[in-house]
Amino acid sequence: MIKRKFLLAQMLGLVFIGIAPEAFPQNNISVAGGTDTAVDSYIERIAYRKKLDREFRFSSRRTFLTYVEGSLGAWQGESTRDNGFVSIGLRYILATPLYALENIWFEVGTGPLAISDLRLNDDESWGYKLQFDSHLGFVFRFKDSDFSIGYGFHHISNAGLGDENHGLNLHMLSLRRHL
Numbered sequence: 001m002i003k004r005k006f007l008l009a010q011m012l013g014l015v016f017i018g019i020a021p022e023a024f025p026q027n028n029i030s031v032a033g034g035t036d037t038a039v040d041s042y043i044e045r046i047a048y049r050k051k052l053d054r055e056f057r058f059s060s061r062r063t064f065l066t067y068v069e070g071s072l073g074a075w076q077g078e079s080t081r082d083n084g085f086v087s088i089g090l091r092y093i094l095a096t097p098l099y100a101l102e103n104i105w106f107e108v109g110t111g112p113l114a115i116s117d118l119r120l121n122d123d124e125s126w127g128y129k130l131q132f133d134s135h136l137g138f139v140f141r142f143k144d145s146d147f148s149i150g151y152g153f154h155h156i157s158n159a160g161l162g163d164e165n166h167g168l169n170l171h172m173l174s175l176r177r178h179l
Contacts, residue, residue, distance in 0.1 A: 027051045028177060029179065030150075030174045034170040036168050040078035041076065041120050043087075046071065046072055046073075049067050050068050051066070051067055052067060067093040067109075068090065068091070068092055069090070069093055069109070070088075073087040075087060077120035085115055086116045090112060092110065093107055093108070103143055104140055105141065107135075107136075109133075109134070109135050110132065113156060114130060116129075125166075126158060127162025127165050132157060134154065134155050135153060135154040137151055137152030146178045146179075147175065148175075149176070150176065152174065154170040155167060155168070155169055156169075
């Protein structure tokens, strides 16, 4: 069932790009997967990222580029529930190349994440359908290629909005296609 939800999410995302590229122009598309062994869960996600015109200059050598990213995710946990859930997220991201290694980028981002169910497993509840996804990551951009790979550490929680807030830490790998 979860794989059908993820396939549907992918198709909706591709249709969205095909119908309205000028309304939501992208500079990359990514497919990612991640896991959190503490609660035996995993996520598959597709995301669309757009570079914004604004840059933050912290020093003469350090400028962060800004991005906005929309994502659709399919979540699954090991439990008797076995139905998983779907998420929709929007994040604001700052990214900069490392000093001497221009093809390796550091990024940090945060934003809201809406989930379709409060439970991923039998033991814990997310407490609220509005979550917040914060991440730190690194991206390796292949030279003379439209592709890059990335690693991100994500912390997802409801920031105390719900009665329960166990939070979740994910390690995610991504493959990106630059447009």
